[in-house]
Amino acid sequence: xxxxxxxxxxxxxxxxxxxxxxxxxTIENYKQIAVNAGIAYILFLAIxxxxxxxxxxxxxxxxxxxETLAGFNIQNFSAVGTIIYILISSLFGGxxxxxTAGIIKMSHCAATKQDFSIGTAFDYYKSAYFKEIFIAAVIxxxxxxxxxxxxxxxxxxxxxxxxxxxxxxxxxxTIPLIIFGQLTAVEAIQASVMLVPKxxxxxxxxxxxxxxxxxxxxxxxxxxxFFTMPxxxxxxxxxxxxxxxxxxxxxxDEIGEVAD
Numbered sequence: 001x002x003x004x005x006x007x008x009x010x011x012x013x014x015x016x017x018x019x020x021x022x023x024x025x026t027i028e029n030y031k032q033i034a035v036n037a038g039i040a041y042i043l044f045l046a047i048x049x050x051x052x053x054x055x056x057x058x059x060x061x062x063x064x065x066x067e068t069l070a071g072f073n074i075q076n077f078s079a080v081g082t083i084i085y086i087l088i089s090s091l092f093g094g095x096x097x098x099x100t101a102g103i104i105k106m107s108h109c110a111a112t113k114q115d116f117s118i119g120t121a122f123d124y125y126k127s128a129y130f131k132e133i134f135i136a137a138v139i140x141x142x143x144x145x146x147x148x149x150x151x152x153x154x155x156x157x158x159x160x161x162x163x164x165x166x167x168x169x170x171x172x173x174t175i176p177l178i179i180f181g182q183l184t185a186v187e188a189i190q191a192s193v194m195l196v197p198k199x200x201x202x203x204x205x206x207x208x209x210x211x212x213x214x215x216x217x218x219x220x221x222x223x224x225x226f227f228t229m230p231x232x233x234x235x236x237x238x239x240x241x242x243x244x245x246x247x248x249x250x251x252x253d254e255i256g257e258v259a260d
Contacts, residue, residue, distance in 0.1 A: 003181030006244050007191050010198070015243055017199040022206055022238050025111075030234040032110035037103050038227030040121035044099050045226070086149055090141035097137030098124035101175045103230055107237035108180070108246055124179070132178045136185035140171050169204060170196050176240035195243060203239060210235040 102121035109116035124130055144167045151160035170193045177188035196203055210232045217228030240246075 003177070003183065003244055007181075007195070010195060010243070014198050015195075017202045017239070017242055019202050019205060022202075022235070022242050023209065025238045025242075026206075026210065026231065026235045029107050029110055029238060030231045033103070033106045033116075033230055033234060034227055036116065036118050037106055037121065037230035037233075040099075040103070040118045041226040041229060043118070044121065048096070082149055082153070086142065086145045089145050090138050093141035093145075094134040094138040097133050097175065098122075098127075098130055100233060101129070101133050101179050103233040104176060104237050105179065106230075107234045108241075111237070111241065112246070129179050132183075132185045132188070133175060136174050136178060136188055139185060139189060140167065140174065143167060169200075169207065172196065172203070172207070172236055173240050173243070176237065177244070180240065180246045181244060199243075206235055206239060207232070 099121055101124040105123060106116050106120050108114075109120065124133055144164050147163045147167070148160045151157070151163070171189060173192035173195055174185075174188045177183045177191050178185065181188070181191070183191060214225070214228045214230075214232045217223075217225030
């Protein structure tokens with residue numbers, strides 16, 4: 001059976017998801033990845049901050065950069081400026097998604113007793129899955145940012161949070177479906193949007209509790225957030241593993257076995 005077969009089966013019969021089981025598995029998984037993932041987060045943030053500041057200052061200059069950030073307000077953007085903002089922020093989302101995939105891979109390695117390291121968090125930047133992860137993240141970010149900016153332009157910044165959260169919730173299985181289920185970007189988004197609503201309340205509850213635990217890292221000089229945030233992604237992995245599983249083989253693998 002492949003992941004696609006499992007998804008088709010779920011379409012017909014649905015699936016069950018136990019809050020307690022998934023939460024306990026998340027805790028155990030998180031304990032194994034917390035240190036490596038936390039250090040990886042610090043490195044990643046330092047790299048992205050350095051690259052972002054360098055690019056911004058090279059294009060606009062440092063003094064212009066500080067003035068722009070101080071007076072940043074989407075409602076003041078022109079139509080062209082708004083489009084550019086949406087495109088740039090969406091591309092940024094695409095570039096950060098492989099790191100998220102790497103943290104989820106850490107969770108998989110921990111769950112299956114495989115070796116992993118800090119470098120595992122960056123594996124998908126040089127993986128064949130990079131293209132699909134990037135495309136999926138950009139598509140989701142374009143839609144999210146488009147809705148968000150549109151509502152802010154209408155003077156409804158707080159309302160914009162609601163559709164952003166809904167989109168994020170519906171798409172949480174997208175990256176695991178790509179790296180474990182071997183789906184394309186569009187297939188993964190469609191599958192995630194189909195799967196999540198079937199157990200929407202359980203999944204929402206798990207994510208809310210996981211986010212609260214992740215945010216506890218802000219206590220104590222805030223640096224702890226780097227080591228608690230992986231809890232959220234461990235939860236993503238455990239939810240996916242409970243629904244689809246990661247033991248499925250690709251269709252090509254199954255064809256090869258039949259040929260043998």
